[in-house]
Amino acid sequence: MTQFQNLTWEEAREQISRGLVAILPVGSTEAHGPHLPLATDVIISEEMSRRAALKLASQGVEALVLPAIAYSVTDFSKDFSGSISIRRETAAAVIRDICASLYSQGARLVVIANSHLEPEHVASINDAIEQVKQQTGRLVAFPDKRRRRWAMTLTEEFRRGDCHAGSYETSLVLAARPELVRDEIRDSLPRVPISIAEKIREGVTTFQEAGGIRAYFGDPRAASREEGEAIYEALAVMIVTAVIETLAAESA
Numbered sequence: 001m002t003q004f005q006n007l008t009w010e011e012a013r014e015q016i017s018r019g020l021v022a023i024l025p026v027g028s029t030e031a032h033g034p035h036l037p038l039a040t041d042v043i044i045s046e047e048m049s050r051r052a053a054l055k056l057a058s059q060g061v062e063a064l065v066l067p068a069i070a071y072s073v074t075d076f077s078k079d080f081s082g083s084i085s086i087r088r089e090t091a092a093a094v095i096r097d098i099c100a101s102l103y104s105q106g107a108r109l110v111v112i113a114n115s116h117l118e119p120e121h122v123a124s125i126n127d128a129i130e131q132v133k134q135q136t137g138r139l140v141a142f143p144d145k146r147r148r149r150w151a152m153t154l155t156e157e158f159r160r161g162d163c164h165a166g167s168y169e170t171s172l173v174l175a176a177r178p179e180l181v182r183d184e185i186r187d188s189l190p191r192v193p194i195s196i197a198e199k200i201r202e203g204v205t206t207f208q209e210a211g212g213i214r215a216y217f218g219d220p221r222a223a224s225r226e227e228g229e230a231i232y233e234a235l236a237v238m239i240v241t242a243v244i245e246t247l248a249a250e251s252a
């Protein structure tokens with residue numbers, strides 16, 4: 001069992017007292033092209049968390065996956081139906097309170113498994129981590145996959161930055177929840193060779209404005225289950241490495 005919420009409270013007490021590492025999947029409810037569900041980031045974060053928990057267990061670190069956060073700052077996709085955005089302060093407060101609650105019960109470490117990369121959203125996670133530190137003196141592990149160190153372990157499309165609902169994310173949904181990919185639509189989608197990362201640097205603030213008129217970038221047709229499996233492996237290693245490094249930093 002890797003799911004925290006399926007424990008009873010007595011089992012949770014036992015797990016926490018043994019030094020639980022809690023993995024918090026963070027996603028969004030956001031438009032991901034005409035071929036992927038609004039829950040794409042939640043699906044990806046949950047799956048990478050599950051795989052990381054299994055890897056940690058095989059290294060003797062007890063880890064469980066918390067219920068996912070499905071709401072985040074998603075202002076880039078505000079022109080598309082179904083996207084639900086919350087404010088940066090709200091998002092930060094939720095993450096901060098979850099971490100503080102677990103730490104007050106004795107959890108050893110919380111690690112954030114995030115797959116929504118909008119800058120203001122990542123900022124809300126960093127705000128939360130800073131607030132936890134001030135409030136409890138404790139660290140929260142958070143590998144930011146936009147950083148070169150982690151991006152290097154991911155795909156070329158990801159590094160180019162045309163990675164919203166393109167091959168990268170489509171592959172990850174194919175590997176975790178293939179029944180949710182609208183394959184007929186995906187087969188008809190032309191490549192959108194626009195780097196959203198670059199557009200953000202140029203000051204663009206919405207997908208629409210960046211030229212992603214159907215809420216996707218990159219090449220959904222190039223996606224495959226195999227690519228998804230390979231990316232999950234890298235994402236799980238990223239989480240595991242962040243946990244090991246943060247535990248070492250805490251005990252130093």
Ligand SMILES: [Zn+2]
Nearest residue numbers: 040041115169
């Ligand atoms: Zn996404």
